[in-house]
Amino acid sequence: MIDLLNRFQSHFSSHILLYHSTFTEVPNDLKEGLHNVTPESLYKQVEWFKKYFDIVEIDEIFSQDNIYGKVAITFDDAYQSVFTEAIPVLKSLNVPCTIFINGVSLSGKAFWRDKIRFLINNSLIDDFLNFNSSFTQLHKITSKNFYKITKSSNINSQEIDTLLDRYLEENKISIDNFCMKDIEYLRKNPLVSYGNHTYNHYVLSSLNKNQQELEIRKNHELLEKLNIKHSKIFSIPFGGDRDLNSTTIELLKKYNYRGFLYSKNAINIKNNRISDLTLPSKERYMVNSDFNSFQKQLFKLGLKGLIKR
Known part of the structure; x- marks a missing residue:
């Protein structure tokens, strides 16, 4: 039917x-x-x-x-x-x-949303939030709202991508380009x-x-x-x-x-x-x-x- x-x-x-x-x-x-x-x-x-x-x-x-x-x-x-x-x-x-x-x-x-997914799938969200505590606290980013709020129109995506790169570089983490x-x-x-x-x-x-x-x-x-x-x-x-x-x-x-x-x-x-x-x-x-x-x-x-x- x-x-x-x-x-x-x-x-x-x-x-x-x-x-x-x-x-x-x-x-x-x-x-x-x-x-x-x-x-x-x-x-x-x-x-x-x-x-x-x-x-x-x-x-x-x-x-x-x-x-x-x-x-x-x-x-x-x-x-x-x-x-x-x-x-x-x-x-x-x-x-x-x-x-x-x-x-x-x-x-x-790597695509910046895949960087977000990488952090989620490797249990690194809290570590990233602590690494960028001033920014994440200012924008009220938490482990619970992380995926959704990082694609909010209220937060400059380019700034988030820059923070992701800094975190990955500091921790010597490389991500595949899928x-x-x-x-x-x-x-x-x-x-x-x-x-x-x-x-x-x-x-x-x-x-x-x-x-x-x-x-x-x-x-x-x-x-x-x-x-x-x-x-x-x-x-x-x-x-x-x-x-x-x-x-x-x-x-x-x-x-x-x-x-x-x-x-x-x-x-x-x-x-x-x-x-x-x-x-x-x-x-x-x-x-x-x-x-x-x-x-x-x-x-x-x-x-x-x-x-x-």
């Missing part, structure tokens, strides 16, 4: 799927806190959508008048597993996807396009205007230089209402982006959504990790969407 009702969603909605990593087995340093869908589950989910929806590129969803029945597949953060395990799955199904990259990974530096390590990962593929997810994935609204522009421009220029298929849709890091502001929209317009993506766990039930900040936007949702919970998730999202119509 749930499956039948989920199929019916193609008549009144479009879906933008959000994936992050696709490890067959998640590394120990990332196990807690990482959104991961295995290649096997990815195949089942995408195969289901291919049967009942039209899977298209993300830019097409923004450019078409009627988007009902369409699905776009997106990956944020460009984890290595996306290139080694997810893309082969999508190629076997002959469906397109867009990978939103953080350019800092190409420098060899995201793309070099441009060899970004090989041309007609099914794959690449988009801007900022250079460091900081909470944009936590930054001042110059910092925001550097984050957007630096990654924009990197994508242009790489001579790869470049999406004109922008993926907002963390993707909530509080994670961007009017300055963000002003800068996206300056660099000629045609729209941006939220990540607020919702489907799209209207053909055009113009945000209050005057740039087209669409909703995405993080796909549940196994097929049964994925089907239940679709059902709940569909009901929520119908209520909002």
Whole structure:
């Protein structure tokens, strides 16, 4: 019954799927806190959508008048597993996807949210808090709220990343870069396009205007230089209402982006959504990790969407 009702969603909605990593087995340093869908589950989910929806590129969803029945597949953060395990799955199904990259990974530096996960999975939160006691006490960061508050718009993400680096360096701790390590990962593929997810994935609204522009421009220029298929849709890091502001929209317009993506766990039930900040936007949702919970998730999202119509 749930499956039948989920199929019916193609008549009144479009879906933008959000994936992050696709490890067959998640590394120990990332196990807690990482959104991961295995290649096997990815195949089942995408195969289901291919049967009942039209899977298209993300830019097409923004450019078409009627988007009902369409699905776009997106990956944020460009984890290595996306290139080694997810893309082969999508190629076997002959469906397109867009990978939103953080350019800092190409420098060899670990993704700052993976540094956060590393501390959590290695029981180092309290040690980090004590090492940076003045800052953490000022911002009321505790071991209980650590994961959530470190991505708050009220605390400058760049400052947190700097503190993380100082702590790791002082304690002679090295962290693997689990995201793309070099441009060899970004090989041309007609099914794959690449988009801007900022250079460091900081909470944009936590930054001042110059910092925001550097984050957007630096990654924009990197994508242009790489001579790869470049999406004109922008993926907002963390993707909530509080994670961007009017300055963000002003800068996206300056660099000629045609729209941006939220990540607020919702489907799209209207053909055009113009945000209050005057740039087209669409909703995405993080796909549940196994097929049964994925089907239940679709059902709940569909009901929520119908209520909002």
